[in-house]
Amino acid sequence: MAVKITARPNGPYIVEGDIDLYDPTGAKVDTGGRPAVALCRCGGSVAKPFCDGTHSKIGFKGAEAAVAQSKK
Numbered sequence: 001m002a003v004k005i006t007a008r009p010n011g012p013y014i015v016e017g018d019i020d021l022y023d024p025t026g027a028k029v030d031t032g033g034r035p036a037v038a039l040c041r042c043g044g045s046v047a048k049p050f051c052d053g054t055h056s057k058i059g060f061k062g063a064e065a066a067v068a069q070s071k072k
């Protein structure tokens with residue numbers, strides 16, 4: 001299955017599919033074999049890289065639309 005990433009309105013990125021997730025040190029993060037994970041997009045989670053719901057408490061406002069990257 002291809003990996004699917006969806007930005008939830010004012011919330012996390014939902015990542016679906018078979019992924020390997022690593023922290024900044026290169027250590028593999030246990031995703032518990034879940035078919036989908038919610039990754040924090042607001043920066044407020046205390047369970048990073050996972051969303052813990054803090055985005056709703058801090059009033060995070062995410063972009064409403066994706067902006068295409070230009071090739072450099």
Ligand code: FES
Binds near residue numbers: 050
């Ligand atoms: S997106 Fe949910 S805690 Fe950051």
